[in-house]
Amino acid sequence: MAYLRNAWYVAAWGHEVTRTLRPRTLLNEPVVLYRQLDGTPAAIADRCPHRFAPLHLGRLIGDAVECGYHGLKFDCSGACVENPHGDQRIPAAARVRAYPLVEQDGLVWIWMGDAARADASQVPAYRYLADPSFKTIGNVMLQQANYQLVVDNLMDLTHVNFLHAPYQKTDELLVAPHDVTQTGRTLDSRRAIPSTRAPQSFTPFLADPEAPVAYWLDMHWQAPGACRLEVGVTPVGQPRSAGILRRGTHIVTPETDTTTHYFYASSRNYLLDDPKADQETTNWQQVGFHEQDKPMLEAVQQRMGTTDLDALRPVLLSSDLAAIRVRRILKELMADEARGNVDRLPNGSVLTMDA
Secondary structure (H helix, E strand, O other), X not given: OOOOOOOEEEEEEHHHOOOOOEEEEXXXXXXXXXXXXXXXXXXXXXXXXXXXXXXXXXXXXXXXXXXXXXXXXXXOOOEEEEOOOOOOOOOOOOEOOEOOEEEEOOEEEEEOOOXXXXXXXHOOOOHHXXXXXXXXXXXXXXXXXXXXXXXXHHHOHHHHHOOOHHHXXXXXXXXXXXXXXXXXXXXXXXXXXXXXXXXXXXXXXXXXXXXXXXXXXXXXXXXXXXXXXXXXXXXXXXXXXXXXXXXXXXXXXXEEOOEEEXXXXXXXXXXXXXXXXXXXXXXHHXXXXXXXXHHHHHHHHHHHXXXXXXXXXXXXXXXXXHHHHHHHHHHHHHHHHHOOOXXXXXXXEEOOOOO
């Protein structure tokens, strides 16, 4: 399967990268992640060029990874720096690929394409993850489904009325105005309900759970798999700043064609030091993401039997606009990349179902 390679993907949460070698397959490529002595994260290909042993089965000595099979050592640039055998000469081909990394907002981003094109200024921003005015609870899981199915699920939030009904159902959501706007490699999908009953996931934290609220869901997607969701409620007639909100981090990185690393977090602006609120967040993440989304997406993948959605000629609904447009943007970007072209997507457009 083809991937958009000249793009930033999340390789790990920052706390996952330590002085212990961590293997992770990304875009069908085995990678080993670790921290150097100065704290800088590093990533090199997880396959020794000698007898192709996984390097993560070796050990970290200083800033060099020693292969556990025959002892060749590789530095963070991928160069072999020590050959303990014979005359100890280092063969010219004794090197592995090194990947550009950027650690930002508690996430470690990796560039899987041409290293010369890696631009750290283009790493998606998730500043609230390190903002003390928010409390963040998050984790990572592996889904047995293609990454685009996971993105589809995020871009069409009407599924919450069915799959997550006990926590999130809001009757007006299905008929609420849906604004979808593309700007280059990004897409914004927004829904707002001016007056409704707050979803159950918010009611424990409201002074009057029965009072009508304005409710909004704003999803921002950046190619290829970085999603940022803001969901909030505020008293009817009051600005959003008067209410409570959650900023959701939802970032997907393909492991293989049919498996996906899903990095998620919820950052709230209320009850920052409340263990009960922390536990409530952990509970709905477990139920919503692990017990509801995950098995459904994995079942969809099994029923599809392919990663090519278009080949199955799916029936489309009005709620599919954002998800389908994301797929089209990715297809355009990958086609341009295959031709060696620079991203030439339009700077901005307001979309309709025919877009």
